Amino acid sequence: MLESHMDPQLLHRAATAYYLDDLRQAEVAERLGVSRPTVSKLLTEARRIGMVRFEVLDVGGPDVSDLERRLRGLLGIDEVRIAPGDQTQREYRGIGDLLGEVLRGLELTRGDVLLISSGKTTHAVSRMPGMPELRGVIIAPTVGGQQESDPAFQTNETVRNLATRTGAVPRFIFAPALPSPSLWRSLQADPSFVEITDLWTRAEVLVTGIGSPYGRRESLTSVVPREDAGLRGAVGDLCLHFFDAEGKEVLYPGSDRLVRPSVELLRSIPTSIALAAGGEKAPSIRAGAKAGLFTTLITDVPTAQEVLSLVDD
CATH class of the missing domain: 3.40.50.1360 (Rossmann fold)
Known part of the structure; x- marks a missing residue:
């Protein structure tokens, strides 16, 4: 369950545009009709609540x-x-x-x-x-x-x-x-x-x-x-x-x-x-x-x- 004070649909749209569609933050802002600083806040919040996750794999790790x-x-x-x-x-x-x-x-x-x-x-x-x-x-x-x-x-x-x-x-x-x-x-x-x-x-x-x-x-x-x-x-x-x-x-x-x-x-x-x-x-x-x-x-x-x-x- 993803908990946030921000609109979850807006968070998802921002994360999808930036991480999956490879748009720049300025382009995401234009698509969503918000400011660029707002996009940055949306992306940070999406990572904080686990909507976006990253994994850094160990090089040459075991099977x-x-x-x-x-x-x-x-x-x-x-x-x-x-x-x-x-x-x-x-x-x-x-x-x-x-x-x-x-x-x-x-x-x-x-x-x-x-x-x-x-x-x-x-x-x-x-x-x-x-x-x-x-x-x-x-x-x-x-x-x-x-x-x-x-x-x-x-x-x-x-x-x-x-x-x-x-x-x-x-x-x-x-x-x-x-x-x-x-x-x-x-x-x-x-x-x-x-x-x-x-x-x-x-x-x-x-x-x-x-x-x-x-x-x-x-x-x-x-x-x-x-x-x-x-x-x-x-x-x-x-x-x-x-x-x-x-x-x-x-x-x-x-x-x-x-x-x-x-x-x-x-x-x-x-x-x-x-x-x-x-x-x-x-x-x-x-x-x-x-x-x-x-x-x-x-x-x-x-x-x-x-x-x-x-x-x-």
Whole structure:
């Protein structure tokens, strides 16, 4: 959904004349009956909202199709999509574009449920243009996070962003990621919380990030203990479920009352789309696949090569 304060039809006519018909800005101005400075503003706005996109291809890059095939076979999952270049340096733009393509191909309809997790990558792509229209689709968070100061871990805001971009219906969790024992007991009978847990069981799609190894994490939700010895062997996490190199779940104090779907429930979701970029996440991706926590991976070329190099090593 392209949002702008300017007339979308005028934006489209200006962009088409300039980028497709190869007219100069003065000629576009004459065609549209506006000033040349107005044309410049129209073209800038068309790029800003994603009506016009540019892609700079890497020179002599690897065969992305071959990388996708090899990585799909290694991980034993249904689909792998790989964006060009290093997406950590591109604000995850390519990963957002591929997510839009995958979601569009799923053809979700009114009443279907899409879950989304917290994290830097999911928060970034939730604000990007180019997502498909999802009118009537329900978007819900997978974890609590009302108390978080880092926007990437405020999952309700990620839900709101994606719903705004797609026209979907947002639903929110009004609870911290790790409630106190008394609040946890109260939540079990709270109608708004029960509505969310019911949506978890109905979900058709999950969009989630993959956390990097515990010892290398620069950002982490405040509810996870930084110095817990049991977590030192965790190579990654998905929806606050930490796992070791073999995909076995790693528990820690308070994990029994975290606001999140169970591992079994996550595995039952028909399409689970994991987003991950950064070489440090290579072991996290492999372990998450061993745990059976995602069916589709969207990553970038350097990360895909690093995952494959783990096998070569």
